[in-house]
Amino acid sequence: MPESRAGRGHPGKSMASFTLHGIPVSRGISIGRAHLLTPAALDVKHYLVAEEQVEAEVKRLQEAIAQVHRTLQDLWTDLPKDAPTELGAFIDVHVLILSDPMISEAPLDIIRSRHYNAEWALVTQIDELSAQFDEIEDAYLRERKQDIQQVAERVLKVLMGTELSAPPVPTGEDHFQPQMIVVAHDISPADMLAFRDRSFVGFVTDVGGQNSHTAIVARSLDIPAAVGMSQASRLVEQDDWVIVDGDAGVVICNPSALVLEQYRARQAALIKARKRLLKLKKTPAVTRDGTSITLLANIELPDDCPAALDAGAHGVGLFRSEFLFMGRGAQALRVPSEDEQFEQYRKAVLAMKGRAVTIRTLDVGADKPLDQTEHTALNPALGLRAIRYCLAEPQLFLTQLRAILRASAFGKVRILIPMLAHAFEIDQSLNMIAQAKAQLREQNIKFDESIEVGAMIEIPAAALALPMFVKRMDFLSIGTNDLIQYTLAIDRVDYEVAHLYNPLHPAVLNLIAMTIAAGAKAGIDVAVCGEMAGDVKLTRLLLGMGLREFSMHPAQLLAVKQEILASDLKTLTTRTRRILRAMEPGDIAEAVEQLQSL
Numbered sequence: 093m094p095e096s097r098a099g100r101g102h103p104g105k106s107m108a109s110f111t112l113h114g115i116p117v118s119r120g121i122s123i124g125r126a127h128l129l130t131p132a133a134l135d136v137k138h139y140l141v142a143e144e145q146v147e148a149e150v151k152r153l154q155e156a157i158a159q160v161h162r163t164l165q166d167l168w169t170d171l172p173k174d175a176p177t178e179l180g181a182f183i184d185v186h187v188l189i190l191s192d193p194m195i196s197e198a199p200l201d202i203i204r205s206r207h208y209n210a211e212w213a214l215v216t217q218i219d220e221l222s223a224q225f226d227e228i229e230d231a232y233l234r235e236r237k238q239d240i241q242q243v244a245e246r247v248l249k250v251l252m253g254t255e256l257s258a259p260p261v262p263t264g265e266d267h268f269q270p271q272m273i274v275v276a277h278d279i280s281p282a283d284m285l286a287f288r289d290r291s292f293v294g295f296v297t298d299v300g301g302q303n304s305h306t307a308i309v310a311r312s313l314d315i316p317a318a319v320g321m322s323q324a325s326r327l328v329e330q331d332d333w334v335i336v337d338g339d340a341g342v343v344i345c346n347p348s349a350l351v352l353e354q355y356r357a358r359q360a361a362l363i364k365a366r367k368r369l370l371k372l373k374k375t376p377a378v379t380r381d382g383t384s385i386t387l388l389a390n391i392e393l394p395d396d397c398p399a400a401l402d403a404g405a406h407g408v409g410l411f412r413s414e415f416l417f418m419g420r421g422a423q424a425l426r427v428p429s430e431d432e433q434f435e436q437y438r439k440a441v442l443a444m445k446g447r448a449v450t451i452r453t454l455d456v457g458a459d460k461p462l463d464q465t466e467h468t469a470l471n472p473a474l475g476l477r478a479i480r481y482c483l484a485e486p487q488l489f490l491t492q493l494r495a496i497l498r499a500s501a502f503g504k505v506r507i508l509i510p511m512l513a514h515a516f517e518i519d520q521s522l523n524m525i526a527q528a529k530a531q532l533r534e535q536n537i538k539f540d541e542s543i544e545v546g547a548m549i550e551i552p553a554a555a556l557a558l559p560m561f562v563k564r565m566d567f568l569s570i571g572t573n574d575l576i577q578y579t580l581a582i583d584r585v586d587y588e589v590a591h592l593y594n595p596l597h598p599a600v601l602n603l604i605a606m607t608i609a610a611g612a613k614a615g616i617d618v619a620v621c622g623e624m625a626g627d628v629k630l631t632r633l634l635l636g637m638g639l640r641e642f643s644m645h646p647a648q649l650l651a652v653k654q655e656i657l658a659s660d661l662k663t664l665t666t667r668t669r670r671i672l673r674a675m676e677p678g679d680i681a682e683a684v685e686q687l688q689s690l
């Protein structure tokens with residue numbers, strides 16, 4: 093054991109404490125020992141190979157690339173069934189990068205033309221590519237530079253015959269088994285996956301933003317994480333005691349006994365609060381004045397249904413079906429067949445045991461590209477996404493509609509259409525559903541003839557033309573994530589404008605309130621399925637606007653229910669009317685906060 097370890101053996105003792113500040117990406121507090129994830133040294137050997145050695149050097153690089161391909165393929169195959177969908181997608185991204193001629197061929201040309209050794213050729217090419225990525229304005233795309241570097245590091249590791257070090261096995265030298273926190277310059281999602289079953293409880297990285305793949309995986313694994321820590325991997329030492337505050341984006345290294353005690357208390361309080369909430373699972377979601385509220389779950393895959401039931405969801409309010417089309421690894425070049433889709437939809441329907449499942453039709457495009465689509469649109473969020481893409485690909489759309497309809501023979505299913513703005517889009521969509529029904533009838537295949545069809549209200553134009561929707565649709569579901577993006581003209585995945593993403597902007601609030609009111613007037617259900625529905629600070633405001641259906645990630649459901657149980661609709665309605673008339677952001681924020689104390 094290194095001498096320093098003994099000194100680091102007990103938290104809150106001996107080592108100098110310091111605090112780092114970065115970007116919070118995944119909530120909660122974790123306390124553990126640092127495990128430094130060693131990146132492959134980019135500082136590689138540089139030498140020129142003799143003419144007669146060039147082809148052997150080319151082959152050396154080709155073989156290293158082929159080996160990384162096999163490793164990624166194995167990772168994909170070994171993906172646990174319950175692995176978050178994003179993980180498969182991330183491995184796919186790395187496979188695509190590795191197959192790109194910029195990585196798989198350009199360095200070979202460098203070896204041939206400049207006689208560089210394989211490592212030097214690869215690093216030269218990566219440096220050139222990285223410089224090009226630095227020029228890109230789009231923060232989301234710019235972050236993809238890290239994916240390229242991670243892929244290159246994998247190849248370098250093979251070339252240099254080194255592997256990622258495995259996490260240290262807990263030594264048991266303390267009163268309790270210490271848990272590990274990964275500290276790294278950067279972590280590729282695939283590497284993180286390899287550590288998934290080990291006992292690590294937090295992530296800290298030097299680089300990365302809100303939307304880096306690592307951040308997304310951390311969130312989906314529900315593990316506290318902070319990124320953008322700039323020097324963490326240099327300053328923190330192996331086995332140092334570390335606190336990760338994923339709510340504040342703060343990392344405390346070698347905390348004093350007092351700080352440690354405070355954080356342990358906060359951590360315990362959070363765990364206790366989560367446990368307390370579990371008691372509400374079977375409590376009906378009814379306001380103090382006796383109004384029942386419907387609480388639904390947002391899911392990505394049928395495997396999310398047990399979590400929805402565990403949280404006491406009344407059904408699925410949003411099944412983001414595009415996740416069946418993404419992250420398909422080796423099958424990425426084709427979309428799932430009608431039978432494959434049908435099996436998945438039926439699985440969700442059966443898993444929900446009679447509760448309604450609202451399946452949203454394919455919402456691809458923008459930050460959710462189909463694996464095989466070209467990403468050439470200048471403004472992908474304004475481009476051929478969601479229903480626009482489906483109407484441009486009628487066979488693909490019909491296939492999905494038939495699969496959904498077939499699943500409706502096994503339990504209550506509703507169809508939800510995303511990104512509608514125009515009357516003709518609604519009419520064409522309904523027409524396609526009618527066609528899909530006719531095809532199934534012809535084949536004597538059973539389905540629910542009176543299946544309900546609803547529209548996502550997520551484009552301001554839709555919220556301003558509600559009569560067009562309520563006349564044609566059975567229900568509405570407000571997608572606040574996109575509604576905010578399009579109302580305020582900010583890219584929802586661009587961290588540089590993240591400070592402008594304000595759900596409480598009066599324009600946003602009024603569009604939501606108008607939609608809820610229009611639904612009530614027409615007698616059709618209106619839900620909110622965007623992130624606002626799962627934000628407990630906004631539950632009372634939405635109730636005050638008249639919302640009676642909330643759809644959210646299962647993990648948020650019980651906390652929202654707790655708010656509902658404490659709410660009095662009469663008071664909230666009066667207060668909310670006033671909030672909707674207010675135009676000063678400060679007044680609105682203050683009034684919304686005051687709703688919490690009613």
Ligand code: PEP
Nearest residue numbers: 550571572573574621622
């Ligand atoms: C939304 O836009 O609010 C929504 C629920 O859909 P997504 O986040 O999948 O775009």
Ligand code: MG
Nearest residue numbers: 550571573574
């Ligand atoms: Mg949306």
